[in-house]
Amino acid sequence: MESEQLTLNLEKEKLVEMYTKMVEIRNFEEKVFELYGRNLVPGTIHLYAGEEAVAVGVCSNLRRDDYITSTHRGHGHCIAKGAQLKKIMAELLGKRTGYCEGKGGSMHIADFSIGMLGATAVVGAGIPIAVGAGLSAKLRGTDQVVACFFGDGASNQGTFHEGINMTSIWKLPVIFVCENNLYAMGTRQSRVMAIESIADRAVAYGIPGVAIDGNDVMAVHRTAREAVERARKGEGATLIECKTYRHKGHSRIDPARYRPNEEVEEWLRRDPIKRFKEKLLQTHTLTEAEIALAEKQALARVEEAVKFTMESPHPAPREALEDVYS
């Protein structure tokens, strides 16, 4: 893991934006947790809280027309790429005004207007889709890049091998972002992999692989920037393993008893938002007042999303029959 640097060589505006996005994701997930407890969210949810530095660190390097693919734990990716909170929240509650008009729910958010190509709930299935988006960019002669988010569990799927190999031989503009939160549902990484670092697998495909502290947003940002630049220049793919941790269980019903308390406490101490905030203050990049303002704005946007969602109608039942075919 890279050590934290105390220099933040980014424009202040960008840093505020990144901090705000991280707080937005956290507030959003806390609100979803609360609404779920009040029986307002049908189905299940997989919260991104604790992993915010990954989505924000990567997406802060992307243009609006760049693509991302996402997973069942995808709210954070959507928010970081620039999706509207209200349309995500409405989708989670099965409302007509949600991104997918109530057809997708938490595990299938997409916003094609910002290059968010959708979350798939089949672990690892987004990897070849990201490869295809990269191939498409290459064939169309654009310099778009694709960030493909997936977890440690997905790296044991065949799609990981097939997809990264294909990307490598065709030098496609894809950044593979492995969010290693140590557990595939309840299965600890060490029980299903004989290696410690998933980034080591990059060697097998002849692409750069790097393992970083996924709770350090600036480390993620710097690493992803380099990968995005390589991809945009036609130099091919990078595998970035971001070591991180989910604050909650796998899904809403999971109390995560398989994780030792000391481990959870250790990772909570490494909370990516707390660390970024400390860094912003230590480097005198932002004042307490500016931080407080950013936090207040983020919270207000989440509250606004909840209000919008509560006022939104459910879809008419017969809409279930629409959009099966073009």
Next chain:
Amino acid sequence: MREITYREALREALREEMHRDKAVFLLGEDIGRYWGGAFKVTEGLAEEFGDERVRDAPISESAIIGTAVGAAITGMRPVAEIMFGDLTTLAMDQIANQAAKIRYMFGGQTSVPLVMRTPFGAGVNIASHHSQSLEAWFMHVPGLQVAVPSTPYDAKGLLKTAVRSDNPVVFCEHKLLYPIEGEVPEKEYTIPFGVADVKREGSDVTVVTTLYMVHKALNAARELEAEGISIEVVDPRTLTPLDKQTIIRSVKKTGRIVIVSEDCKTAGVSAEIAAIVAEEALDYLDAPIKRVAEPDTPIPFSPPLEQFVIPDERAIIEAVKEVV
């Protein structure tokens, strides 16, 4: 009119569509300049359009279809080839969970204009992993279209429609059909999905069938004609969408139906068509619905074994005689 093979008809369709639309590209194992496709359908296309647009892929069926999905939702029109229909199993998540559902589960935000071409069918003694007919699996997945051309004319017209479709199309070919010749006009044409073709008109019994079985049914019909039995052969040409009207109209005329399909009988193509006729045209039937299909076994290797399980003209004739 000129006659060309089913293989040439497919190649012409691909060539014409690639000239017409730069978004169309081909992807698959050994489809490029070194081999031209296991059944030579894409032979010469890499030389004409380049290796970028006629792209040899590693042996990674799941990533081939997944890549096609990703390209399709970002502005391209991929035509992926899976070398044998049996190997679509390896890509099943991408075709059934991703390609088929992306439009629906994302609320109609996008469409998935991809074609998966693949040859099904037995008859060349290559046993259980290269001989199955799995069309019915894809009929069972809402969101997919399923084309099943039986002639060079249908193959070309339907493939051009498949490439232009904004939906994912499973384009089922049959390996015994590739060398078959038939009339194909030089002038451009397309064939709409969901329109059956009556391959032979008749008055006594309706035979509904697809792919290579159409030819066996036509042979059977010629033999039966000599015995004074008049067979109408209805070829749906696409299983999804399915032209129920033409099937039902024919049943209303003949009062008898035999459904012939090379796939397994249980929950197969013939089961679906039989159910539709039972549901919507029972009153017009003068005899029970009869099915001729594979007897629910894997496809065996040895020629006498394979011939035993694959429906032939004799089986079709016997079935017809049971209902007249």
